Amino acid sequence: MPTPEQLAIDRRAPLRVSVWQVRWRRFTDFTRRYARNRMAVIGLLIVLTWVVVGLFAPWIAPYGYDKTNYNAANQPPSFAHPLGTDALGRDQFSRMIWAARTALIVAPTATVVGVVLGVFFGLLAGYFGGWIDEIVMRLSDVLFAFPGLLFALLLAATLQPRLAAWLSQFERIKPWVRAGYVEFFVVVIALSLVGWPGLARLVRGQVLSLREQQFVEAARALGVSPWRIMWQHIFPNALPPVIVALSMSMGSAVVAEASLSFLGIGITPPTPSWGAMIYNEFASWRSPSAPWLLWAPGLAVAALTFAFNFIGDGLNEALNPQDRLT
Amino acid sequence: MTAYLVRRLLWMPFLLLIVTFLTFVLGYYGPGDPAQLLLGQHSNPEAVERLRHELGLDRPLLVQFADYVWRALHGDFGESLTMARGRPVSDLLKRSLSITLQLNAVVLVVSLLVGVPLGVFAALKRNTWLDYLTMTGVVVAISLPTFLIAPILLWLFAYKWRLLPPGGWNGIFSRNIILPVIVMSAGPIAVFARQTRANLIDVLSQEYIRTAYAKGLHERRIFFVHALRNALIPLLTILGLMLGSLVVGSFITETIFGIPGVGRLAFQAFFSRDYPVIMALVLLIAIGYALANLLVDILYAFVDPRIRYQ
Numbered sequence: 001m002p003t004p005e006q007l008a009i010d011r012r013a014p015l016r017v018s019v020w021q022v023r024w025r026r027f028t029d030f031t032r033r034y035a036r037n038r039m040a041v042i043g044l045l046i047v048l049t050w051v052v053v054g055l056f057a058p059w060i061a062p063y064g065y066d067k068t069n070y071n072a073a074n075q076p077p078s079f080a081h082p083l084g085t086d087a088l089g090r091d092q093f094s095r096m097i098w099a100a101r102t103a104l105i106v107a108p109t110a111t112v113v114g115v116v117l118g119v120f121f122g123l124l125a126g127y128f129g130g131w132i133d134e135i136v137m138r139l140s141d142v143l144f145a146f147p148g149l150l151f152a153l154l155l156a157a158t159l160q161p162r163l164a165a166w167l168s169q170f171e172r173i174k175p176w177v178r179a180g181y182v183e184f185f186v187v188v189i190a191l192s193l194v195g196w197p198g199l200a201r202l203v204r205g206q207v208l209s210l211r212e213q214q215f216v217e218a219a220r221a222l223g224v225s226p227w228r229i230m231w232q233h234i235f236p237n238a239l240p241p242v243i244v245a246l247s248m249s250m251g252s253a254v255v256a257e258a259s260l261s262f263l264g265i266g267i268t269p270p271t272p273s274w275g276a277m278i279y280n281e282f283a284s285w286r287s288p289s290a291p292w293l294l295w296a297p298g299l300a301v302a303a304l305t306f307a308f309n310f311i312g313d314g315l316n317e318a319l320n321p322q323d324r325l326t
Numbered sequence: 327m328t329a330y331l332v333r334r335l336l337w338m339p340f341l342l343l344i345v346t347f348l349t350f351v352l353g354y355y356g357p358g359d360p361a362q363l364l365l366g367q368h369s370n371p372e373a374v375e376r377l378r379h380e381l382g383l384d385r386p387l388l389v390q391f392a393d394y395v396w397r398a399l400h401g402d403f404g405e406s407l408t409m410a411r412g413r414p415v416s417d418l419l420k421r422s423l424s425i426t427l428q429l430n431a432v433v434l435v436v437s438l439l440v441g442v443p444l445g446v447f448a449a450l451k452r453n454t455w456l457d458y459l460t461m462t463g464v465v466v467a468i469s470l471p472t473f474l475i476a477p478i479l480l481w482l483f484a485y486k487w488r489l490l491p492p493g494g495w496n497g498i499f500s501r502n503i504i505l506p507v508i509v510m511s512a513g514p515i516a517v518f519a520r521q522t523r524a525n526l527i528d529v530l531s532q533e534y535i536r537t538a539y540a541k542g543l544h545e546r547r548i549f550f551v552h553a554l555r556n557a558l559i560p561l562l563t564i565l566g567l568m569l570g571s572l573v574v575g576s577f578i579t580e581t582i583f584g585i586p587g588v589g590r591l592a593f594q595a596f597f598s599r600d601y602p603v604i605m606a607l608v609l610l611i612a613i614g615y616a617l618a619n620l621l622v623d624i625l626y627a628f629v630d631p632r633i634r635y636q
């Protein structure tokens with residue numbers, strides 16, 4: 001039989017755990033579950049490599065991306081040029097590294113902008129319902145009617161020349177336009193506009209079921225404002241599928257950027273992009289004299305897509321432990 | 327159910343109109359001046375003005391839009407500006423559309439015939455190494471960009487071993503189609519396999535399956551009659567969504583393999599900024615996509631009586 005003092009201590013004990021301890025514990029649980037999926041860990045390593053290479057491209061790349069050397073054109077891989085040189089004598093290895101930077105700028109920005117839009121509209125539509133829901137859903141219907149890449153193509157093809165012409169009026173921005181920054185901007189806009197409706201629907205579905213749960217009802221009964229309920233109570237609970245979708249759509253953004261550039265609408269030479277590099281070697285697909293020029297960018301795109309898909313799987317398992325049972 | 331369908335059907339024309347308008351506005355503000363394009367850069371401004379008037383390009387946007395829709399409804403999508411100057415767009419579309427549809431039909435059939443059995447197999451062997459192997463292969467197949475497999479296959483089969491022709495179009499029963507179909511089916515096969523496995527495992531944990539066992543039914547019968555049927559229904563939705571991505575996916579495949587379908591036409595049109603062709607293509611694809619999704623939703627309700635739309 002415990003004494004009253006002992007009981008009191010026991011009852012007080014859990015209170016001494018700080019919020020940060022709980023959060024830390026949750027975080028380590030999460031990382032342990034994530035680390036159990038070996039492919040997901042490999043995926044994370046690939047992505048980290050990509051980020052580091054992209055960030056430090058100017059220091060890693062042995063040559064500039066547009067440095068031509070006609071004396072060393074069309075060379076096979078050698079010690080000086082690990083991936084050979086292209087028809088203009090540009091070092092393919094260096095161009096790969098610079099192109100990693102291009103992808104690193106485009107894919108995450110496009111994904112994040114798309115996710116922010118999607119989460120915002122999804123929350124609004126799901127929580128408030130009524131005419132807001134109707135408008136958001138009809139809008140997403142319209143955007144859904146275009147197959148993604150097609151709309152991005154059309155948007156980029158239309159926006160790019162107009163925007164470049166308009167911005168060229170301003171003397172101060174002109175050099176930026178010449179340097180091709182508008183292309184980045186246009187590709188990001190096109191890809192994020194295509195990406196948000198899917199996420200908005202996902203979030204909306206989550207919110208619809210969360211809205212009816214008791215903790216939301218309790219919050220409402222306590223007089224918490226709708227905005228606060230949305231962000232503090234519903235949003236964190238709707239987050240796991242959004243995070244998984246984020247990882248997956250990052251992978252497709254890499255492919256989409258490459259596809260746009262491949263089709264000559266996205267990032268155009270001399271700015272290096274894996275898609276444009278593949279298009280450059282397009283003619284050699286039928287009689288490949290220099291297959292390495294083609295396979296390097298193709299493999300890079302593939303490796304990143306693998307990585308993001310595996311990360312998505314790993315996150316899914318780590319965030320929804322109950323799903324593992326099935 | 328009927329109310330839902332009526333609502334969807336009533337919304338459809340508006341959706342198509344909005345889609346058309348959006349495409350038209352993008353085309354209208356896009357290419358620069360078609361008249362200028364036709365006459366060349368250093369032409370007489372008066373001549374350009376005259377041609378603009380003749381082509382009706384000096385009218386207000388909405389008037390031009392109404393005119394475009396009216397003509398499009400009669401099958402007239404204007405004339406190609408740069409690619410094949412003066413040829414009616416509908417001519418260009420007709421041939422390429424039929425080729426793309428044939429190609430995609432073959433891809434769909436192949437991916438269903440391979441993907442579904444793969445998924446069933448993985449679900450039967452679930453949580454064994456066979457299952458893990460299949461599913462890892464599936465993730466790999468989903469992630470493979472056309473950029474990578476197409477050149478590798480071309481290089482191996484057409485260049486190194488000289489087993490298959492490197493492309494071209496000779497109808498669906500020729501050897502030319504083998505490589506493009508492999509390239510295009512890899513993704514859909516993976517999606518079907520993954521979804522079939524997940525659905526099947528989900529269905530097998532349902533109460534009615536336990537009831538079937540309790541009734542003493544043979545395992546095979548439970549699996550193939552009770553479980554599989556219900557597991558395949560959600561594939562319909564994916565099928566609808568896939569149609570669009572298939573057509574767009576054929577952009578790159580058709581270009582690589584030199585198949586004169588919609589994809590290659592679009593590629594050439596985008597490259598030479600031939601807006602009448604681009605607009606007609608976008609419109610047709612968007613309309614087809616929207617209709618296919620509507621059809622899938624309707625089918626869905628018929629196949630699975632548990633689904634009730636509001």
